[in-house]
Amino acid sequence: MQVLIVKLSSMGDLVQALPALTDAQNAIPGIQFDWAVDEAFAEIPTWHPAVRNTIKTAHRRWRKNLFKVFFGGELSHFKKELRAIEYDFVIDAQSNIKSSIVTWLARGLKCGPDKASVREVGAQLAYKQTYSIAKDQLAIDRWRDLFSQVLGYERPTTDPYFSLSSYLPQGKQAWPEPSIALPRRPYLVFVHNASWDNKCWVNDHWRQLIQIADDNGFDVLLPWGAEWEREQAEVLAKGFDHARVLPRLPLTEIASILTHSSGAVCVDTGLAHIAAALDVPMVTLYGPTDAKLIGAYGKNSVHLSAQGFECTPCYKRSCAYQEYKGPEAQCLKSFAAQQVWSDFMKVQDKLKTAQEVIVEQDG
Numbered sequence: 001m002q003v004l005i006v007k008l009s010s011m012g013d014l015v016q017a018l019p020a021l022t023d024a025q026n027a028i029p030g031i032q033f034d035w036a037v038d039e040a041f042a043e044i045p046t047w048h049p050a051v052r053n054t055i056k057t058a059h060r061r062w063r064k065n066l067f068k069v070f071f072g073g074e075l076s077h078f079k080k081e082l083r084a085i086e087y088d089f090v091i092d093a094q095s096n097i098k099s100s101i102v103t104w105l106a107r108g109l110k111c112g113p114d115k116a117s118v119r120e121v122g123a124q125l126a127y128k129q130t131y132s133i134a135k136d137q138l139a140i141d142r143w144r145d146l147f148s149q150v151l152g153y154e155r156p157t158t159d160p161y162f163s164l165s166s167y168l169p170q171g172k173q174a175w176p177e178p179s180i181a182l183p184r185r186p187y188l189v190f191v192h193n194a195s196w197d198n199k200c201w202v203n204d205h206w207r208q209l210i211q212i213a214d215d216n217g218f219d220v221l222l223p224w225g226a227e228w229e230r231e232q233a234e235v236l237a238k239g240f241d242h243a244r245v246l247p248r249l250p251l252t253e254i255a256s257i258l259t260h261s262s263g264a265v266c267v268d269t270g271l272a273h274i275a276a277a278l279d280v281p282m283v284t285l286y287g288p289t290d291a292k293l294i295g296a297y298g299k300n301s302v303h304l305s306a307q308g309f310e311c312t313p314c315y316k317r318s319c320a321y322q323e324y325k326g327p328e329a330q331c332l333k334s335f336a337a338q339q340v341w342s343d344f345m346k347v348q349d350k351l352k353t354a355q356e357v358i359v360e361q362d363g
Contacts, residue, residue: 001028002085003151005035005045006103007093008057010195011251011270012294014044015277016139017093019160020147025050027153036082036102043251044274048163055081059098083107091150092127093143095119100126111150139294160297162277175256180247182260183219189258189275190220191266192236193229196317197327198288199268201335206236208337209265214242216341218262221246223254223271265344266296267332276301281347283340287331288314302347304340306331 003024007017014037024031032052035045039056046054057078087108092099095113100123103110114130115121124130131149133142140160148155190209194200210220220243222233230245237243246257255274258264263281266272268291272284276298283302286295290313291303306312309331311321321330 001031001089001151002087003031003033004055004085004087004090004106004108005033005093006090006099006106007035007037008059008099008102009038009041009094011041011044012273012296013094013139014041015162015270015273016294016297017143018044018048018162018164018277019140020093020143021048021050022161022163023144023156024147024151024153025163026156027148028151031151034085034087036106041251041270047252047255050163057102079105089150091147092123093146095123097123099123103127111146113146136293138292138297140297159299164277175259176252178253178257178260179249180257182257183221183242183244185217185219185242186262187219187221188213189261189264189271189280190222190236191264191269191271191275192222192232193224193226194267194269196288198317198319198329198332200327200329200332201267201285202328202333203232203235205333205335205337205340207240209340210236210240210243212337212341214240218242219244221257221261223257224248263344263348265340268294268296272296281344281351283344283347285332285335285340287312287329288316288319290315300347300351302343304335304343306334308334 007014021033033050034053034055035051036055036057037045038060039058042054042056045051082105090103090106090108090110092103092112095118097120104126110127111129112124112127113133115124117133118124131146133145144155192206213220222237223246224230224233233245237245255278258275258280259278261280264275266282266284268284268286268289273296275282276296279298279300281300283304284296285304287306291305295303312331318327319329324330
């Protein structure tokens with residue numbers, strides 16, 4: 001069976017779809033997936049062993065120069081690649097207008113959520129078969145539901161499995177070794193950047209946490225994607241010998257750096273989902289968004305949701321709380337650095353206890 005997945009972006013959304021592929025692979029031996037995905041995130045599908053090919057779009061780049069896209073041949077090349085195979089099923093696992101257009105262009109039985117379940121109403125018009133998918137559940141479960149209905153198997157009741165252990169044959173670390181020298185001390189990865197200003201923690205709190213990390217014997221690494229994120233990382237690291245701003249790196253290398261780390265502290269952003277899926281010990285801060293619906297999932301992942309704010313989750317890109325109006329979410333600002341550190345150490349202690357139990361059982 002050949003299936004095309006249409007899920008173009010974003011980073012976290014792609015990671016959340018991986019367990020659905022694992023379910024399908026276990027239920028239908030020999031199933032193969034191709035994946036239409038934005039070029040910026042095309043590494044993520046390749047991490048799953050059931051994905052054969054990626055078909056790269058560049059809609060974020062294309063919209064900046066539509067003339068070149070239409071007359072330069074890039075769009076026609078994408079369309080040719082997209083339509084090269086007639087698939088048994090084409091599954092839109094993003095269900096907005098742009099993904100539905102890609103779904104409509106592909107060849108095969110086009111499937112997706114129904115009118116009440118799509119992310120953007122109108123997307124369902126591209127599908128031949130539609131399915132009711134409850135919105136009031138974790139996004140991972142939505143896609144597990146959709147794939148099981150489309151492909152005709154009973155959705156497993158087991159915990160989501162991302163199949164990233166395909167990089168770990170015989171229990172040995174097989175992610176590519178980082179191209180950069182890692183700290184000699186144990187280190188943490190602090191993921192400070194997000195697509196919305198309103199999902200970011202304030203710089204003062206990050207710097208306090210960086211100091212606490214040093215006091216407890218940890219170095220800190222700061223990844224980034226966009227230029228403004230690099231500039232913010234430089235501000236956070238300034239004056240700290242134990243904090244380092246990473247160079248711009250491929251996602252696969254960042255994933256490798258995460259697997260070597262002692263843990264991570266994140267805001268609600270794509271790298272948080274990658275860290276969680278890799279079972280990195282971590283805490284993620286949520287304020288304007290709802291961890292119950294889009295929380296980073298992993299066995300060592302803990303969500304810290306802001307308390308005492310009637311407006312959360314607001315899903316707004318700027319904050320308007322009492323007299324304040326601006327980019328700093330006051331609900332996120334309420335997290336003190338020491339509080340975040342204490343919760344992170346609880347994750348560390350729980351993991352240490354679990355490892356000691358395993359050692360005792362093996363002994």
